[in-house]
Amino acid sequence: MLVSVIGAGYVGLVAACCLANSGHRVKCVEHDRSKCEMLAGGLLPFYEEGLGDLLARGVKGGKLSFSTEIESIKNTEIIIVAVGTPSRPDGKVDLGQIFGVMTDISELATEPVTLIMKSTVPPGLGLQLQKRFLFQKSGKIAYVSNPEFLREGRAVKDWYQPERIVVGAETPEAVETVKSLYSDIEAPFCVMDISSAEMVKYASNAFLATKISFINEIANLCELVGADIIPVARAVGMDGRIGGSFLQAGLGYGGSCFPKDTKGLDFISTLNGHTFNLLKAVIEVNARQRILAVRKLSRLLDSLCGKKIAILGLSFKPGTDDTRESPSLDIIRMLGDEGAEVTAYDPMAVLRQNAGPLPEFTLCGDPLAALTSSHAAVITTEWREFLDMDWEKAWKIMSPPRVILDGRNCLDPHKIKSLGFQYAGMGRA
Ligand SMILES: NC(=O)c1ccc[n+]([C@@H]2O[C@H](COP(=O)([O-])OP(=O)(O)OC[C@H]3O[C@@H](n4cnc5c(N)ncnc54)[C@H](O)[C@@H]3O)[C@@H](O)[C@H]2O)c1
Ligand SMILES: O=c1ccn([C@@H]2O[C@H](COP(=O)(O)OP(=O)(O)O[C@H]3O[C@H](CO)[C@@H](O)[C@H](O)[C@H]3O)[C@@H](O)[C@H]2O)c(=O)[nH]1
Numbered sequence: 001m002l003v004s005v006i007g008a009g010y011v012g013l014v015a016a017c018c019l020a021n022s023g024h025r026v027k028c029v030e031h032d033r034s035k036c037e038m039l040a041g042g043l044l045p046f047y048e049e050g051l052g053d054l055l056a057r058g059v060k061g062g063k064l065s066f067s068t069e070i071e072s073i074k075n076t077e078i079i080i081v082a083v084g085t086p087s088r089p090d091g092k093v094d095l096g097q098i099f100g101v102m103t104d105i106s107e108l109a110t111e112p113v114t115l116i117m118k119s120t121v122p123p124g125l126g127l128q129l130q131k132r133f134l135f136q137k138s139g140k141i142a143y144v145s146n147p148e149f150l151r152e153g154r155a156v157k158d159w160y161q162p163e164r165i166v167v168g169a170e171t172p173e174a175v176e177t178v179k180s181l182y183s184d185i186e187a188p189f190c191v192m193d194i195s196s197a198e199m200v201k202y203a204s205n206a207f208l209a210t211k212i213s214f215i216n217e218i219a220n221l222c223e224l225v226g227a228d229i230i231p232v233a234r235a236v237g238m239d240g241r242i243g244g245s246f247l248q249a250g251l252g253y254g255g256s257c258f259p260k261d262t263k264g265l266d267f268i269s270t271l272n273g274h275t276f277n278l279l280k281a282v283i284e285v286n287a288r289q290r291i292l293a294v295r296k297l298s299r300l301l302d303s304l305c306g307k308k309i310a311i312l313g314l315s316f317k318p319g320t321d322d323t324r325e326s327p328s329l330d331i332i333r334m335l336g337d338e339g340a341e342v343t344a345y346d347p348m349a350v351l352r353q354n355a356g357p358l359p360e361f362t363l364c365g366d367p368l369a370a371l372t373s374s375h376a377a378v379i380t381t382e383w384r385e386f387l388d389m390d391w392e393k394a395w396k397i398m399s400p401p402r403v404i405l406d407g408r409n410c411l412d413p414h415k416i417k418s419l420g421f422q423y424a425g426m427g428r429a
Contacts (some may be wrong), residue, residue, distance in 0.1 A: 001181060004029060004076040006101050008039055008066065009149050009254070010048065010116055010322075012082030020058035021298040022184050025184055027065050027072045040066040047321040050156040056301035070104045078181060079105060082118045082148075091263035092100045093122055102133040111140030114177045115314055118148045120201050120261060122268050126168065126194040143173040145194045147201035152255065153319025162187045168197025191231055193367035202268070205261040206279055212253050213285035219249035219427020220292065229427030230409060249427045251327040251380060251407040252289035254316035259286070259325040289426075290327050293378065294334045296424060300403045301376055308399070310374040312367055313381025313408075315344035321348045322356040327407070328380035333359035345370040347385050368397060382410035395419050 001024045005016040008030035016028040030036040035045045042056040064429035066204030073079050083097035105115060117126060130140060134141050145168035165187050169175045175191050178196075180196050186410045190200070218236075219229040229249045237244030243405035254261065262283050298304045316326040323329060326349075332342050342361040352359060364370040367386065371394050372376055379386055387410055395402060404416055416423045 001025070001078060001079060002076045003027070003078045003102050003181070004073040005080045005082060006047075006070070006073065006104075007062035007081065007083035007097070007119075008032075008035060009082065010046070010152055010155060011085060011150065012080070013039070013055075013081060014048065014051060014149075014150060015080055015412075016064060016158055017054035017058055017119060018156065018182070019160045020064035023055045023063070023065055024181070026058070026075065027067060029067055029068075029072055031068055033068050036066050036068045036075070036254065046350070049153065049409075071108060073105065073108055074110050076113065078114050078116060078177065078337050080116045080118055081105075081110060084386065085119050085121055085260075085264075087260035087263055091118075091267040093260075093264040093267070095121070095125070098125075098129070102129055105138065106133040107178040109137070109141060111137055111138075112142070114142045114144060114174055116144045116146045116178065116181075116388050118146055120147060120205075120257070121145075122264065123195045123200055123202065125200040126198060136174070139202050142169070142171060142177070143194065144169045144178055145197035146178060147197060149201070149204065149217045152322055153317065160185060164188050164190050166190045166192070166200050167392055168192050168194035168199050170194065182200060202261055202265045205258055206265050206282070209253055209258045209262050209286070210278065210282045212248075212258075213282040213289075215249045216246045216427075217253060217285055222427040223429050226429040228429060229425075232427075248409070250289075250409055251293055251331070251426070253285040254325040254327045255323060256316075262286075290330045291334065293327075293426070294331060297335075297376060297378065297403065297405050298338065300405070300422060300424060301401065303338075304335060306341075307376065308343070308374040309335050310339045310347075310367075310370040310377040310398075311335075311342060311344040311361070312370065312377055312379050312386050313383060314344055314351070315381055317384045318381055321350040322352060323349050326355065326380075327377075329355065329359060331380060331407075332361050332377065336360050343370040343372075343374060346381065346425075347383055368393065372397045373399050375399050375401060376405060378407055379410060380407050382408035387411065391416060391419055392423070395421060 003024050004027045006010045007027050016026045020026045038045050042059045044052050086094050093315045120419045130143050141266045167178050222229045233247040266279050301307050314323050314328050333344050344361050345367045347366045403422045409425045413423045
């Protein structure tokens, strides 16, 4: 099929490369010129495992092309929209990129065409977009909601092995078009109306975020009553009704999706006259988790003022270079406010503008450089490198009292303590 993808971010680029790899002819429109030039040259603008090979193969084989010109959406059978839907400061979803693209589509698309909305948009928006932008072409542009559930760091695997494909559409023909697009992917199709499909995305992210905040609250309670969250979470998760995933206690969730989508859903609820108290608590617990870590460190060091702290991990999770809404950046900001001097290291993170204004810290090229003469280290991202590093050497180069705050409960406390460190985890009495 001839497909155009608008937006070459994590979602759009993965979609474009994977669809080209599946044999479709894909034109990807990205209005950021430097990004577009890199991509046309076969180079990735961000790290994502397995994506580089697919990009190079697609470009070389002529199945995949990139352009800054939106006119290239003309004469394609399918248009996939994958532009950003960031959060405004009040939590409302910023739909500026969506409206921009819809204006272009309404002017340029040659019918008949299926418009697949992959960006995460508020429930109800698809119907509004059709009325507002597509009314003149009604019946000729089939609008489909097809939310994306991929995770950064394993996006290509998630693309080819999704747990389900959600399709919100108004006609059986539109559903069939989406099915042919994904004909090489084995997954159950969940077909429903457009608003319901949009809701599935928010409900899924909100539920996963709820699991994380719930386990973090149990972890906080574990510390107070003298229990250990590790065996607690493992045993709780063994109940098939609960499930063991997303029960890792620590500094809470970050990234480009959970923070913005939970706040977005809260805003949507309020707008519709519903007070989503549970979700409000999830958001609050997540914000508090970072503050608790700083308070804990302050207690362990008596005071943070004048102390040198090493932050190990800047990306919001391992396997990605993305620092959007990363807990580490908030923690660095709070430490700086308390008068601490911060050094940081991450094996992969790239500090891009989309992560917002950066706090002050010294970026180091290796973990030992960050740890040199530091009084404490905080593990903010559970990179394998931190688990495997030479902690004996780290002890020698750090300054007393040599506190390790394991914000992701990823180190072996016995080993770390046996080397002479003061160890503290999250929820581990
Ligand atoms: N990142 C994820 O893991 C993920 C997973 C599932 C769903 N989503 C959702 O998918 C959407 C995209 O997320 P993302 O992380 O890929 O965003 P992103 O910000 O990384 O990428 C969006 C891209 O679209 C481009 N763009 C914006 N307007 C354009 C236009 N008019 N023409 C051409 N290009 C344009 C931007 O320059 C940018 O490169 C969001 O709604 C997000 O919530 C993201
Ligand atoms: O038990 C856990 C699991 C995750 N996290 C944190 O939660 C955040 C998000 O992790 P993850 O879900 O793996 O990353 P994302 O790539 O942001 O993916 C989420 O957000 C995407 C965008 O909407 C969705 O498509 C995915 O399905 C959804 O998992 C990270 O900061 C993790 O450290 C925890 O604290 N504890």
